Amino acid sequence: MRKHVIFIGLVILVITGFIAVGCGSDTKQPVAFRADIPPGTLAAEEFAKYYPKQYDTYMKNAEMSNGPSKYGGSEEYDNLTQWPFLKEIFAGYGFAIEYNEDRGHVYSVEDVKKIKRINDKSIASCWTCKSANVPGLVAEMGDDFYGTNFHALTDKITDPITCANCHDPQTMKLVITQPPLRNALTRLGKDPDNLTTQELRTLVCAQCHVEYYFAGDKKVVTFPWDKGFTPDDILAYYEELGFSDWEHPKAGVGEIKVQHPEFETFIGSVHYEAGLSCADCHMPYMMVGGEKxxxxxxxxPLKHINESCMTCHREDAEWLKERVFYTQDKVADTMARVGTVNVEAIEAIAAAAAAGANQDLLNEARQLQRKAQFYLDWVGAENSMGFHNPQLTFDALSKSMDYAYQAINKAAEARTGVAGPKWDVAIPKYNSEAIKLMQAHETQ
Structure with missing residues (x-):
């Protein structure tokens, strides 16, 4: 009898459950994945209806503060004031007029409209990393999008960087939406639609946080990765192409303006080799209202160090923060010194040209200065003050210093006819000899 009563009770409970589901509220509750958002939805506010907690964190991008970071941040400030040598480095180019630190992603459309580098001749390529509307416009217009006048498309650019830049609105899976990255991956033999989740947790950021240039007559935004991702690889790519962004009026040579190569710099770093993605540090998991x-x-990551750094590191939070600052302070100090030498190289070339120096030697000096400027700008344009990859950063700065001094010496030779000293240090030989000595010592 008791079992019979329990069975009837369970049946009633199940029926009641079906009735409850059938008469449930129309209120949409946030769940892990939904398919209710129509394809092509761009506005973050539409995603917020289903993912309010994620949206709340997204809207924190509207906050403007630099601390606890010492370098960068989301407050708008003038890089030309902070790094005065940049005015000389970028002379003759728009970045010598205005070079502001970016605010948060939610301001991307607003900020690009007001920068002084945008003028009547600016092209739509400048919209590429600023709006969720861009992939749709490229699909509609093809490569003609990029060379279209910037202002002609203003009315069609309605949304900044939103959820739609990285997510399929129906499945919320991470996707590569930006055509330049899709094209670059395809050229490298990588299917942009067949990537692992961990790969995507970095590559969705690499849709914009990369070096790029405007290729061909149509000015198509292109990632120069065909030879590799290092500064050396990308400079070799540009050298083979004969590419330059502008001609420096004093140095008399075509220069390259590096953009924001965070992805390329991150590759090969200790965190990259450990298997981490951009999202592991910059978009850490957190508990909000009992939901992960x-x-x-x-x-x-210093703004949420407990959720980002300390999920792996067991050191004290303040100690970790100081280690970050230690690296960044060293990079900043070195960059300031290298920047000064780069300006001296430009001045030396200009003085030699004014004195009627040997043109062949002067052109050699100019090519050396072009390389020096590229390596310096790689570090200055990258948004971590070296922390994404300190070893690569200091390597770039050392090469910039070396090429700048070579340019100065070559300009002097062009002017005086007297060659400067040449240093031919066989570093591999000395390293191998040192290793032999250490190995011999260990066997004693």
Missing amino acids: ISSHWWTS
Whole structure:
């Protein structure tokens, strides 16, 4: 009898459950994945109806503060004031007029409209990393999008960087939406639609946080990765192409303006080799109202160090922060010194040209200065003050210093006819000899 009563009770409970589901509220509750958002939806506010907690973190990108970071941040400030040598480095180019630190991603459309580098001749390529509307416009217009006048498309650019830049609105899976990255991956033999989740947790950021240039007559945004990702590889790519962004009026040579090569710099770093992605540090998991979500506040990991750094590191938070600053302070100090030498190289070339120096030797000096400027700008344009990859950063700065001094010496030779000293240090030989000595010592 008791079993019979329990069975009837269970039946009633199941029926009641079906009735409850059938008469449920129309209120959409946030769940892990939904398919209710129509394809082509761009506005973050539409995604917020289903993912309010993630949206709340996304809207923190509207906050403007630099601390606890010492370099960068989301407050708008003038890089030309902070790094005065940049005015000389970028002379003759728009970045010598205005070079502001970016604010948060939610301001991307607003900020690009007001920068002084945008003028009547600017092209739509400048919209590429600023709006969720761009992939759709490229699909509609093809490569003609890029060379179209910037202002002609203003009315069609309605949304900044939103959820749609990285997510399929129906499945919320991470996707590569930006055509330049899809094209680059395809050229490298990588299917942009067949990537692992961990790969995507970096590559969705690499849709914009990369070096690029405007290729061909149509000015198509292109990632120069065909030879590799290092500064050496990318410079070799540009050298083979004969590419330059502008001619420096004093140095008399075509220069390359590096953009924001965070992805390329991150490759090969200790964190990259450990298997981490951009999202692991910049979009850490956190608990909100008992739910585990990824933060969509794209900011310095130092602002949420417990969720980012300390999920792996067991050291004290203040100690970790000081280690970050230690690296960044050294990079900043070195960059300032290298920048000064780069300006001296430009001045030396200009003085030699004014004195009627040997043109062949002067052109050699100019090519050396072009390389020096590229390596310096790689570090200055990258948004971590070297922390994404300190070893690569200092390597780039040392090469910039070396090429700048070579340019100065070559300009002097062009002017005086007297060659400067040449240093031919056989570093591999000395290293191998040192290793032999250490190995011999260990066997004693």
